[in-house]
Amino acid sequence: MPEDACVFRPLTKARWSDLETLFGERGACGGCWCMYWRLTRSEYEKKKGAANKRAFKRLVGSGEPPGILAYRDGRPVGWCAVGPRESYPVLERSRPLARVDDLPVWSVTCLFVLRPERRRGVSVELLRAAAAHARRRGAKILEGYPVEARSGRLPDAFAWTGLPAAFRRAGFTEVARRSPTRPYMRRRLG
Numbered sequence: 001m002p003e004d005a006c007v008f009r010p011l012t013k014a015r016w017s018d019l020e021t022l023f024g025e026r027g028a029c030g031g032c033w034c035m036y037w038r039l040t041r042s043e044y045e046k047k048k049g050a051a052n053k054r055a056f057k058r059l060v061g062s063g064e065p066p067g068i069l070a071y072r073d074g075r076p077v078g079w080c081a082v083g084p085r086e087s088y089p090v091l092e093r094s095r096p097l098a099r100v101d102d103l104p105v106w107s108v109t110c111l112f113v114l115r116p117e118r119r120r121g122v123s124v125e126l127l128r129a130a131a132a133h134a135r136r137r138g139a140k141i142l143e144g145y146p147v148e149a150r151s152g153r154l155p156d157a158f159a160w161t162g163l164p165a166a167f168r169r170a171g172f173t174e175v176a177r178r179s180p181t182r183p184y185m186r187r188r189l190g
Contacts, residue, residue, distance in 0.1 A: 006072050006122060008129035010065035011079075016057060018069055022076040027053055028112045034066070034081050037088035037109045067110070068133050070126050077117040080126040081110035082134055085143070097145050100176045100184060106134040108144040111162045123162060127170035135189040144172060144185045 011019055027033040031049035033056040039047065047055060059066055066087075070078030085107045091097055099105075108130055113122045127144070134142050146162040164174070164183050172185035 004072060006070040006077065006125050006129075008068050008070055008126070008133075010133060011060055011067050011069055012065055013061045015069060016060055018071075018076040019060075019079065022069070022079055022112070022114060028079070028110075034079075034110055037081075037090045039090070041090075064137075065133075068126065068129055070113075070122055070129070072117065077114045078122045078126050079110070079112040080108060080130045082106060082108050082130040082142070084139075091145075096178045096182055097184065098178075100186075103141055104139075105141040105143050105186075106137075106139040108142065109161065111166075123166040124169045127162070127166060127172070131170070131187055131189055140189050142172075142187045142189055145182060146185060148181045148183060 009015060022028075023033065027049060031052055033049075033052035035047065035052040035056055036044060038059075039052075039055075044052070056066075064083070066083055067079060067081040069076050070080075083106060085091060085099075085105050088107060088109055091107060091109065108127065111123050111126055113126075131142050144162055144167050146164045146167050148164050164185065167183075167185040167187075170187070172187040174183045175186045176184035178184070
């Protein structure tokens with residue numbers, strides 16, 4: 001393994017403080033704490049910040065890891081939310097991201113990489129690790145819903161669902177596109 005390679009671990013109750021370190025005071029992006037796809041819009045807005053953090057901490061403590069952390073040199077440097085699509089009620093209600101078929105799938109809903117680690121391939125590694133994590137838990141298909149810039153470079157704050165290039169490099173292929181900026185990416189896990 002290369003000296004600077006990332007190591008990946010499921011987010012468990014014992015690793016909660018690593019997620020807090022990674023997300024910082026703002027909860028990754030504006031108080032989200034990875035609850036965006038789990039709450040109705042009005043609930044999400046009311047809970048932004050500390051309430052979302054408490055809700056996510058309860059979720060982490062309840063059992064099944066809701067994603068994986070990337071570590072470099074023992075420090076948390078990245079996060080990928082991954083789980084059965086049904087665990088994301090807002091995703092299930094989304095028209096542009098409606099299911100393409102009735103196959104059981106797992107979904108990648110969030111990628112967060114520490115600023116100094118960005119553009120170093122951490123997202124691609126996280127997506128590959130998410131596929132391995134999902135496969136170990138019985139998933140046969142993993143999906144993601146990255147965003148594509150219409151022109152130029154997409155600001156980091158808007159790339160939290162990932163970029164298509166990272167998904168392609170991690171072995172995903174586009175299976176649908178219902179809007180110009182939202183490819184529907186899928187990887188079969190075998």
